[in-house]
Amino acid sequence: MIEVHELTKRYGAKTAVDSLTFTVRPGIVTGFLGPNGAGKSTTMRMILGLDRPTSGTATINGRPYAEHTAPLRQAGALLDAKAVHTGRSAYHHLLAMAATTGVPRARVDEVIDLVGLHEVARKRAGAFSLGMGQRLGIASALLADPEVLILDEPVNGLDPEGILWIRGLMQGLAAGGRTVFVSSHLMSEMALTAQHLVVVGRGRLIADVSVADFIERAALESVLVRSPRAVELHDLLAGPGVTMLSVERGAFEVTGLAADQIGDRAATAGIALHELTVRRPSLEAAFMELTRDAVEYQTVGAAA
Amino acid sequence: MSTVTRPIVSAAPPRLRVTQARVIHSEWIKFWSLRSTVITLAVAVTLMIGIGLLASSMSGSGAAPAGPGPNPGDLGPVDASLAGLTFAQLAFGTLGVLFMASEYSTGMIRSSLTAVPKRLPLLWGKIAVFAAVALVTGLAASAIAFTGGQALIGDGAASWTDPGVARAVIGSAVILAGSGVLGLALGALLRSTPAAISTLFGVMFLLSGVAQLLLPDSWGDRVVQYLPSDAGGAFTAVSVGDGLGPWAGLAVFLGYVVAVVGGAAWRLRRFDA
Numbered sequence: 146m147i148e149v150h151e152l153t154k155r156y157g158a159k160t161a162v163d164s165l166t167f168t169v170r171p172g173i174v175t176g177f178l179g180p181n182g183a184g185k186s187t188t189m190r191m192i193l194g195l196d197r198p199t200s201g202t203a204t205i206n207g208r209p210y211a212e213h214t215a216p217l218r219q220a221g222a223l224l225d226a227k228a229v230h231t232g233r234s235a236y237h238h239l240l241a242m243a244a245t246t247g248v249p250r251a252r253v254d255e256v257i258d259l260v261g262l263h264e265v266a267r268k269r270a271g272a273f274s275l276g277m278g279q280r281l282g283i284a285s286a287l288l289a290d291p292e293v294l295i296l297d298e299p300v301n302g303l304d305p306e307g308i309l310w311i312r313g314l315m316q317g318l319a320a321g322g323r324t325v326f327v328s329s330h331l332m333s334e335m336a337l338t339a340q341h342l343v344v345v346g347r348g349r350l351i352a353d354v355s356v357a358d359f360i361e362r363a364a365l366e367s368v369l370v371r372s373p374r375a376v377e378l379h380d381l382l383a384g385p386g387v388t389m390l391s392v393e394r395g396a397f398e399v400t401g402l403a404a405d406q407i408g409d410r411a412a413t414a415g416i417a418l419h420e421l422t423v424r425r426p427s428l429e430a431a432f433m434e435l436t437r438d439a440v441e442y443q444t445v446g447a448a449a
Numbered sequence: 450m451s452t453v454t455r456p457i458v459s460a461a462p463p464r465l466r467v468t469q470a471r472v473i474h475s476e477w478i479k480f481w482s483l484r485s486t487v488i489t490l491a492v493a494v495t496l497m498i499g500i501g502l503l504a505s506s507m508s509g510s511g512a513a514p515a516g517p518g519p520n521p522g523d524l525g526p527v528d529a530s531l532a533g534l535t536f537a538q539l540a541f542g543t544l545g546v547l548f549m550a551s552e553y554s555t556g557m558i559r560s561s562l563t564a565v566p567k568r569l570p571l572l573w574g575k576i577a578v579f580a581a582v583a584l585v586t587g588l589a590a591s592a593i594a595f596t597g598g599q600a601l602i603g604d605g606a607a608s609w610t611d612p613g614v615a616r617a618v619i620g621s622a623v624i625l626a627g628s629g630v631l632g633l634a635l636g637a638l639l640r641s642t643p644a645a646i647s648t649l650f651g652v653m654f655l656l657s658g659v660a661q662l663l664l665p666d667s668w669g670d671r672v673v674q675y676l677p678s679d680a681g682g683a684f685t686a687v688s689v690g691d692g693l694g695p696w697a698g699l700a701v702f703l704g705y706v707v708a709v710v711g712g713a714a715w716r717l718r719r720f721d722a
Binding site for chain 1: 465476485
């Protein structure tokens, strides 16, 4: 269980994280979603005590991370794949991490096998590919078999096979009762992995919803209608809660009415329909809609 | 790579907790698992022994070239055999800087502090491992340099029982370890290898000369004797000069080390990693 309360981080005049409050529960995968620069990594670093909050608190299983007697047992983290000395082998990196907490040597071999690094474990970590680095980071997160996993963009740099593997791993851990908190800037990835979403933009909480609710809310469908008597049909469909947008000559898009309602009314009025298409926005589009105002770095007109 | 997702085998051993002794063990693993550390250590030992033996052989032959300034022929037998101290100090200091600052340059510090989020045990662990390794290897190096050097000098060679000799030989190891710890603490304070190395070299090797040039003679010497290089030198000198006595020199030298370690602890504790 991770509890974040009114967490704020300011760097000078810039507020990176702005009074965030949310709870991450055990037993499910919780996605931490937001555009780049939304404050996801900073929040995770504060949860782990690497950065000091300007104000507010973050606890893991009821206590600040640093106050646990065996922190690695409480939470394992993958913050970035490069938190490794490039000159040291993966094996010795894990061995040194394990030694701090009394994790036995056998467990080091176990996590190396688990993440599939057996053949390169004695090689310098500096020579690792990004994907191998991610696997090493996940191995160190799993070292003490922690209650809570905090993973910052774990699929970054993984090949498709690695992505499937990490999805399965996260779901397996959550099913085993662990708390899994995973950040991403990709909604589509979260829809496949997470059951709950904490959405942030510009350091603020935008949504704290279940993935099912988010999809339902996002799935505000529209219907494309094409008819030779479009103007008449347009007037016929008008009413409260219905919006219509002209797409091209003879075609318009309706929101607020289901396709069958539109078809029935047209039939009653004797108006022929040439097209009746249900349009469902993608999750990615819904997410972008939700965070549009909160995107730090717009593609167009980006200020330095 | 394996794609098999096996359930996590719970290895849950008894008594998982972070202790200072375990952090020291972890730092011990870190120290010996880097090729760069081991090579720098070997270089430091080689410099200490090699230069000492070279200076001793020149001192022993009495074939020192005439000319201004000090030359190996002017050195006493003990100083000649320990002539590598300055160079070894550079190498041990660099090693200390690398041991700490490379955690920052590589990003390793984030892993280290995730394992030891109370932070200070990490610094104490590093200092303990480094000081122990440096003291043991430094002592071995200075003892070999002294013994070998005296054998080369032959006539007029010093012995362990001569006054001040044991202090100079053992003291060299203390100064080597102290310089390394100073480098380590500078690495933690500045979080940058180049910045820490240049600061260390500036303080240990340039400051004394610059101070003597710039300060008026009347009180230049009085100030210079309190600089870390000169205070450390007072401790390893066989005969007591005009400056600080050996034990006062040691106290002043260690005072600098403690002060910088204090600064390092403050920075580590108070600042974002």
